[in-house]
Amino acid sequence: MTTIGSYEAKTHLPALLKRVEAGESLTITRHGRPIARLVPMAESPSTSVAEAVAGLRRLRRGKALGKDLNVRDLIDSGRR
Secondary structure, eight states, rough: OEEHHHHHHHHHHHHHHHHHTOOOOOEEETEEEEEEEEEOOOOOOOOHHHHHHHHHHHTTTTOOOOTTTHHHHHHHHHHO
């Protein structure tokens, strides 16, 4: 892992981001002490809208607001 001083990191941030985007990991130091690490983002699984809605429906299954509550009343009370 490459080590870079904080001043150099600030001065050359766009170039450092390109290196990280290409897969390199960098450690940023201040006075020789590591203070931060720039690492490539891990790939996140993409979820379709339909999958997200299905997940929300599964999550709310078996849950109730209460005898005299409904979603419309809660939305309206939040707008006051």
